[in-house]
Amino acid sequence: MTFTTHVPGVTVLAQVPQTAESILTPEAISFLALLHRTFEPTRQTLLHARVQRQAALDAGEIPDFLPHTAHIREDPTWQGAPPAPGLVDRRVEITGPVDRKMVINALNCGALTFMADFEDSSSPTWSNMLNGQVNLRDAVRRNISFKGPNGKQYKLKSSGPIATLIVRPRGWHMDEAHFLVDGKPISASLFDFGLYFFHNARASLDAGFGPYFYLPKMESHLEARLWNDAFCLAQDTLSIPRGTIRGTVLIETILAALEMDEIIWELRQHSSGLNCGRWDYIFSVIKKFRARPEYVLPDRKDVTMATPFMASYVNLLIRTCHRRGVHAMGGMAAQIPIKNDAKANAEALDKVRKDKEREARAGHDGTWVAHPDLVPIAKDIFDQVMPAAHQLHIRREDVTVRSLDLLSTHTEGSITEAGVRANTSVGLTYMESWLQGAGCVPIHHLMEDAATAEISRSQLWQWVKHGSRTAEGRQITKAWVEQILEEETDKIKKSLGADRFSAGRWERAREYMRGCIGGEAYPEFLTTLCYPDLCEPVASAQGRSRL
Incomplete structure (x- = not known):
């Protein structure tokens, strides 16, 4: 109604x-x-x-x-x-x-x-x-x-x-x-x-x-x-x-x-x-x-x-x-x-x-x-x-x-396993906070917002899409990034405790991350991808008011 x-x-x-x-x-x-x-x-x-x-x-x-x-x-x-x-x-x-x-x-x-x-x-x-x-x-x-x-x-x-x-x-x-x-x-x-x-x-x-x-x-x-x-x-x-x-x-x-x-x-x-x-x-x-x-x-x-x-x-x-x-x-x-x-x-x-x-x-x-x-x-x-x-x-x-x-993107630097893990952790942590209603999140002594989360998940997608290799010599595949996502999620669960983890939106954030880092379909924006979760469901809402 x-x-x-x-x-x-x-x-x-x-x-x-x-x-x-x-x-x-x-x-x-x-x-x-x-x-x-x-x-x-x-x-x-x-x-x-x-x-x-x-x-x-x-x-x-x-x-x-x-x-x-x-x-x-x-x-x-x-x-x-x-x-x-x-x-x-x-x-x-x-x-x-x-x-x-x-x-x-x-x-x-x-x-x-x-x-x-x-x-x-x-x-x-x-x-x-x-x-x-x-x-x-x-x-x-x-x-x-x-x-x-x-x-x-x-x-x-x-x-x-x-x-x-x-x-x-x-x-x-x-x-x-x-x-x-x-x-x-x-x-x-x-x-x-x-x-x-x-x-x-x-x-x-x-x-x-x-x-x-x-x-x-x-x-x-x-x-x-x-x-x-x-x-x-x-x-x-x-x-x-x-x-x-x-x-x-x-x-x-x-x-x-x-x-x-x-x-x-x-x-x-x-x-x-x-x-x-x-x-x-x-x-x-x-x-x-x-x-x-x-x-x-x-x-x-x-x-x-x-x-x-x-x-x-x-x-x-x-x-x-x-x-x-x-x-x-x-x-x-x-x-x-x-x-x-x-x-x-x-x-x-x-x-x-x-x-x-x-x-x-x-x-x-x-x-x-x-x-x-x-x-x-x-x-x-x-x-x-x-x-x-x-x-x-x-x-x-x-x-x-x-x-x-403006298109000269060659730069000194490398892709590392630490970078893969950092992107995974930042993207997951930010998305969970966003789903909870907070869009500005301190992570690893940086104030992260939607833009930095977008870089994190987009780099993972890009590296998987093109089969990039880390400085350590490992090819970045969908399966490996998904494994890292599970490992980083488990780290967060252990640090928070099972009760606090379950009370958050971590499972939903992990589901969203898994869907947008595999080098396949590419969501244009995390914010539009996840926005339906913030929308109050019309059918089950109670106490709606007529203005």
């Missing part, structure tokens, strides 16, 4: 938490329905184009800069939007999920901005997505607080600046299965964006900043055009001036890297730059060229920012952004403090310092961290290298990047 809302054509297939009833108001639902009805046909066309492009790559196509948009790339005169209030200085950005405690701590931690993430570091349960909207609404109005299970109180600073809020909605490939418009699930992107914008556009302007967004997982400038069209309609509908919204695009796919100029062009009045989404970028290279043995990569730890295709990607991004007057943001430091091992902690923090110094000296205007303790480290390095608010004056005219440079 389903329950319709008071808005014609809109059905909610899950109970709405009482805390979120003020989010899913009839007016907000009508706004979401407008976005869906206007843009869903275009979204589906673009998703179909992804499938066609993948088929061409599987058949041997070598992607290149687009010839029909050369006039955009070659025109030196056009610019993106100037930096918006709260986005002039972005030297350190912290990222994390949208749970209430995280939002408070991130806004207070001393970072210049906070990317509140509905995507890779959040598990998209219905309650996570709705309560995340509640948390951000309260944060914009600075009346957010939280009492922990131990009685500790969390609240925003009573005075002084807090981080500028930027929201990352889910990518175009994801649906919000609990919210139907005319019998079809709404785009998760438009659901996340629409609810935040509807409730917070004016309030954020009153607070001195604007409705700002990070835009993930795009594969073409036409997908950026769809975002721009959604921005224009949203602003017009709520009588917000066009250009108020700003979007920073994460360059997380190899195909988007070939269309950086075009992506900024499509978002011109709404553009606040590009970001090096390094982990998803590595995942994209594996995924897009998965059928081709020349693109097999070594252990994840050996694919660094000094690897030729990664260095070319960074240099092109900085040059492109600064030529167009918008920020070029650096990537994530995934390390987290190691409290019980001083030597290991010092080594981890040294890696962070070297990474952030590389970014600052390359010309980035800011960087990402995943843990509050890394904020002062990153800030100190950028303060030394970048005394002004940004480095837009560093044009990087020394850079010339060809399409083949």
Whole structure:
């Protein structure tokens, strides 16, 4: 049984938490329905184009800069939007999920901005997505607080600046299965964006900043055009001036890297730059060229920012952004403090310092961290290298990047049994946590999210598909990887104990891992593969409420 809302054509297939009833108001639902009805046909066309492009790559196509948009790339005169209030200085950005405690701590931690993430570091349960909207609404109005299970109180600073809020909605490939418009699930992107914008556009302007967004997982400038069209309609509908919204695009796919100029062009009045989404970028290279043995990569730890295709990607991004007057943001430091091992902690923090110094000296205007303790480290390095608010004056005219440079994946490094086991353990552990509703997981002293789990399972698939050999001389076969999966699962079971293991979702996570590491069918995203497990079953749900 389903329950319709008071808005014609809109059905909610899950109970709405009482805390979120003020989010899913009839007016907000009508706004979401407008976005869906206007843009869903275009979204589906673009998703179909992804499938066609993948088929061409599987058949041997070598992607290149687009010839029909050369006039955009070659025109030196056009610019993106100037930096918006709260986005002039972005030297350190912290990222994390949208749970209430995280939002408070991130806004207070001393970072210049906070990317509140509905995507890779959040598990998209219905309650996570709705309560995340509640948390951000309260944060914009600075009346957010939280009492922990131990009685500790969390609240925003009573005075002084807090981080500028930027929201990352889910990518175009994801649906919000609990919210139907005319019998079809709404785009998760438009659901996340629409609810935040509807409730917070004016309030954020009153607070001195604007409705700002990070835009993930795009594969073409036409997908950026769809975002721009959604921005224009949203602003017009709520009588917000066009250009108020700003979007920073994460360059997380190899195909988007070939269309950086075009992506900024499509978002011109709404553009606040590009970001090096390094982990998803590595995942994209594996995924897009998965059928081709020349693109097999070594252990994840050996694919660094000094690897030729990664260095070319960074240099092109900085040059492109600064030529167009918008920020070029650096990537994530995934390390987290190691409290019980001083030597290991010092080594981890040294890696962070070297990474952030590389970014600052390359010309980035800011960087990402995943843990509050890394904020002062990153800030100190950028303060030394970048005394002004940004480095837009560093044009990087020394850079010339060809399409083949972006595809130059040969690198020093090897595939090892330790790497096979690490990928198996990370993928399994992350997927179990995701199925439990947590999308940001500390594993082996790194903050892992969906992107790093995607690399882990994709490398296993790639190595099996092409019969790669380890440095120890063993061929990687489906049977061997499945054996390692059983062994790593048994290790986890022994460490947790049978009762805790059974109380988790380990068996289900193992089932999913086994199905996507054998070199056969390749799921495009773990998040879409596993999402049905997070959807509340309509038939057995009790106590559903009519809005």
